[in-house]
Amino acid sequence: xxxxxxxxxxxxxxxxxxxxxxxxxxxxxxxxxxxxxxxxxxxxxxxxxxxxxxxxxxxxxxxxxxx
Numbered sequence: 001x002x003x004x005x006x007x008x009x010x011x012x013x014x015x016x017x018x019x020x021x022x023x024x025x026x027x028x029x030x031x032x033x034x035x036x037x038x039x040x041x042x043x044x045x046x047x048x049x050x051x052x053x054x055x056x057x058x059x060x061x062x063x064x065x066x067x
């Protein structure tokens with residue numbers, strides 16, 4: 001059964017291997033930036049958000065190369 005599931009997973013064609021990004025409206029981005037600025041320094045959560053932004057930038061670059 002496991003082998004069948006693995007073969008089935010491999011049979012599909014991936015048209016774009018880059019993940020989709022969830023778009024955020026500018027007012028939501030502004031709210032997030034204000035909240036981020038309120039976090040203590042250093043902040044683990046702030047570092048995670050910075051890492052997430054870098055990942056989003058990498059996905060944008062990947063999607064740009066794909067089409």
